[in-house]
Structures are given as structure tokens and as C-alpha cells.
Amino acid sequence: MINSFYIAWKYLLFSKARSAIMVACITLIAVLPLALEIILDESEHQLVERAEHTPLLIGAKGSALDLVMNSLYFADEVPQPVTLASADEITATDLAFAIPLYVRFQARGFPIVGTTLDYFDFRQLQLAAGTPFGLLGECVIGASVARQLGLQPGDSLLSSPETVFDLAGVYPLKMRVAGVLAPTHSADDLAVLVDIKTAWVIEGLVHGHEDVARSRDSSVIIERTESNVTASAKLMQYTEITAANLEAFHLHGDPTGYPLTAVIALPHDDKAAAILRGRYQNTDSRYQIVPPADVIDTLMTNIFRIRNVLDAVILFVGLATLMALVLVFALSLRLRQLEIDTIFKLGCSRLTIAQLLGAEIVIIAAFSAVLCLLILGVVSHYAQQLVRTLFI
Helix, strand or coil, rough: HHHHHHHHHHHHHHCCCHHHHHHHHHHHHHHHHHHHHHHHHHHHHHHHHHHCCCCCCEEEEHHHHHHHHHHHHCCCCCCCCCHHHHHHHHHHHHEEEEEEEEEEEEEEEEEEECCCCCHHHHHHHCEEECCCCCCEEEECCCCCHHHHHHHCCCEEEECCCCCCCCCCCCCEEEEEEEEEEECCCCHHHHEEEEEHHHHHHHHCCCECCCCHHHCCHHHHHHEEEEEEEECCCCEEEEEEECCCCCCEEEEEEHHHHEEEEEEEEEEEHHHHHHHHHHHHCCCCCCCCEHHHHHHHHHHHHHHHHHHHHHHHHHHHHHHHHHHHHHHHHHHHHHCHHHHHHHHHCCCCCCHHHHHHCCCHHHHHHHHHHHHHHHHHHHHHHCCHHHHHCCCC
């Protein structure tokens, strides 16, 4: 039997192209459904686990899926904004604790999450280095952000403008990295967490500029009276918050009207959750209240329907490929008829010929199995990143 494998191995080395094609075909047939199963299982784990730990979300009426994906996984689709007053309304009910979220901007491709320090306790986030944000303009970055950008506490990170030509005149904010989160294997690893007011600074609602009353540049002043000074757009605005200019940053208007993308509501108990949901069921309400677990369950149901279709397609493609491989092998036997006749004339039995052919099939299958295991190992190792890239 060893001799049969030796001869089969030599023949496969001689026919490198044919052997490589057969190995590749068998490997793809086995890898596709198994890799798909790994990715879908990981996506279900990430989506469901985070949704189940988030009791309720309050946001503007619209797509519940966009609201959940933006608030929990920091997806690019930004829901219609609500205001800070919506968080105050939840707190005033004494039914739940409110955590505001403003997820709209990015920094070098990573989402900037405006929130409060309560978010750290809610998500049970731990710091691997540095401290939580404590001042305006500070940020705490996720483990993946720190690794990919090579940042550590004390470094700076610049926010990205929403468009190349920002007609609103909102300048990128240079944020100081106060801390780095320990790995959580969740969307928080890819987030840049800032105070909610820092997010408003990025939008331009909170800003700091030189004191116009003390400005000596006449081109900056449009009108000066005893009670008021009107400045032009030429007035220099600060793009970095430091100890020297911190006091110059101020709000314009009523903060309760400032935007949020969502509010995480943490009910005190199940009864409080039921009462709170009932209050937002009114069709005249400007807000919607969403249990993220229900939304993700619906999403996963649709994903599994797609998976069933993909499994059927892969099954038919696999059968067609197997039939093609059988045909290739049969044609190969026809082309090798002279070799087989020579082996038979040398005194080898039909069993020996069958052993030679069987050895070739076993070697090809063994190589395909090894390649399949290697590919599945890589897919399993990078499943979290693949899910975040493909689904979240």
C-alpha cells in the first residue's frame, strides 16, 4: 500500500496543474459553507449579546434598525436627531436612568461617541492605560483604535470633517487622548469616546474664540456698542482645547435643545420598563422607544433566511463541482489508458491499479482537508473583525 501512495505522489507531482486545480475545487466546496457558518455565528453572538445588555433605546421616529445599529454598533447611518431634553424627560419620570449618545462624527475612520462617564459603568469598560476623559477636548480610545493608530495617553487625535468642503465652517478638533480601554471584543474597541459637550464642540455648537472685546484687529469687528460687540467670520476660533483657552469655550442657546442621536434608558425594574414603553406608544409622540433585542432578533431572522438561500446555492454549486471533478477524473483515466494497460501487462492486478487510483484521491483529499483547516482557522481568528467589517 505504501508503494501505491509513493507512485501516486510522484504522478501528482508530475501533473502539478491538474492536481492543484482538483485540490482547489475540493477545498472551496468544503470551506464556503463552513466559513459562512463561522461568520454568521460570530455575527449573531456580537449582535445579540450587546443588544440583550441594552434594555431600551429612545430616539426619533424612523428606522428602528438604523437607531439600534448607530447606538449599539456605531454604524455610519445616522438617525434623525433628538434633543438633550429627551434624556431629561426620561430622568424626570423616575422610571429609568438616561445615558445620552451622540454618534455622528469620526476620527481617522473611527466613530466618535459622545456620551457621559455613566456609559463606562454601563458597559463595564476598564482602562488599560491613562484616565477617563475629565476635561473638554479629551477622549478615551478603544483597544483596536490604539493598536491601529499607534496612540497612547498623552497623544493627540484629530476629528475628521464630515465633508471635504465644510461650508458650515466647523473645524476639526484636536483631541487629547486621556486613556486607552482594555479590549472588550465589542464595538467599543473601535470607538473614540468623548464627553457629550466635546461632540458638540466638534459640531460647532460649543466653541471658543479670542475675546472680541480685546481684539485690536479692526477687520474682525463689524459693530461695537457699549453693550455688545459683533464680530465677523474672520474671528479666530480655537481648534484645540488647552488649559489656556478652556475658559473661552461656551454654549450658545439653551443646551436642552442640543442634538443627540439616541438615549439609552436603564429602567429600575421590569415594571418600570413596561410603564416607560407604554408612555412612548402614543402615535403623537416625537420619539420611539425600541428594545434592541427585538430589533436584532428580526435582523437575525432575515440573515438566517439569506443563509438558507446561500446554503442551497452552495450545495448546488458543490454538486456541480463534484460532478465536474468526477468527469475530469474519468477523462483522465481515459487519457491514461495506455499507462494502465502497461501496468496491467507488467503483471499488476486490477486491485493494484485501483489502489493506485485510490491513493491519488486520498492524497488530493488530504491536501484539501489541510488547506480547509488552515483557511477555517484564519477565518475563525479574524471572525470578529470580519463581522464588524461585513455586518456592523
